[in-house]
């Protein structure tokens with residue numbers, strides 16, 4: 321049931337597993353000067369171009385991971401050509417991701433269990449399989465995968481003495497041992513997640529006194545390849561939590577420029593929704609509306625509780641309770657219990673109780689009088705539908721957010737790129 325409801329939420333995706341593969345480098349070229357009266361032309365093959373990187377561009381306009389491709393490939397570098405013409409660089413693959421995306425490298429799904437990188441044993445095996453293998457020890461057939469030859473020319477050990485720069489010694493670059501782990505929070509930042517392969521060297525590079533006319537050039541290297549898990553944890557200053565139908569979306573509509581759907585049935589909201597509250601002095605507050613939580617959400621009742629990932633980063637939590645029904649404090653206790661089961665840290669965040677639907681009845685008034693007996697948190701009665709007492713709520717929200725920001729001013733810094 322809950323799965324189906326989640327599926328109904330259109331294209332929204334907050335978790336994705338993708339493959340990023342940077343482009344391979346172009347090959348170097350074997351070529352010689354051919355001109356009238358020049359019998360033995362000097363080598364003039366160009367180098368191959370670099371493969372294109374895969375780059376994550378953090379774009380504040382994006383709010384979902386649904387437009388990220390499952391396979392992101394950088395373009396291949398062009399091959400070198402005669403007359404010392406170098407190959408073109410491969411075009412980079414630029415992937416737009418919303419701020420708040422975390423990136424974690426995972427094992428490729430097709431590797432057998434014992435070869436997976438997670439275990440130390442698996443890591444050793446991986447290194448042995450695709451680890452550093454000196455090209456000198458390779459069989460001729462294997463060696464041909466490193467070199468391009470002049471047509472009809474047979475390698476009889478000439479390539480043994482070729483001076484090859486260190487970075488070319490490994491044809492299949494070993495999978496980086498440090499796994500990529502990034503937290504992309506800074507808007508408009510760019511992070512390279514897979515580097516393109518180097519372009520191969522043309523034959524002039526191997527010319528020496530012993531070998532004036534080298535008839536081989538280097539092939540380009542393969543680009544990096546990684547499997548990544550992207551998870552979107554929305555960045556908002558405050559998050560609304562409440563039972564279904566408590567009026568969270570109505571409250572967001574009342575205080576911000578956002579227009580989430582409002583309807584008198586539970587689970588109207590299926591995706592997190594972000595709104596901005598504008599204050600008179602240009603100060604802004606980002607407020608996130610998420611689907612309703614119910615008792616047992618940690619056991620996947622209702623819509624489950626995985627959407628709580630969108631409020632773990634917010635500075636302040638706002639509990640929206642429907643004060644017009646019997647025993648609203650039980651709802652508050654349910655909410656706090658479910659939050660604790662997701663992450664106990666959530667309960668430590670500064671919070672505020674918005675007692676919604678205060679316009680309703682005498683019961684609402686009686687409940688409001690009793691509510692402080694059940695919680696220490698500040699309580700603001702409002703009517704989101706009729707926009708009553710909204711100013712007081714926004715004022716308190718701002719105060720809490722400013723205090724929380726002053727206490728922990730920095731958003732977590734982006735971890736270094738490996």
Ligand SMILES: Nc1nc2c(ncn2[C@@H]2O[C@H](COP(=O)(O)OP(=O)(O)OP(=O)(O)O)[C@@H](O)[C@H]2O)c(=O)[nH]1
Nearest residue numbers: 565566567568569570583584587588589612704705
């Ligand atoms: N009388 C009254 N009705 C309200 C008030 N706030 C919201 N409602 C009504 O309550 C119903 C539910 O409101 P929503 O904003 O969709 O509730 P929600 O918490 O977002 O619900 P879900 O998205 O399903 O979790 C709607 O029919 C609203 O018109 C209020 O202050 N007074």
Ligand SMILES: [Mg+2]
Nearest residue numbers: 568569588589
């Ligand atoms: Mg809603």
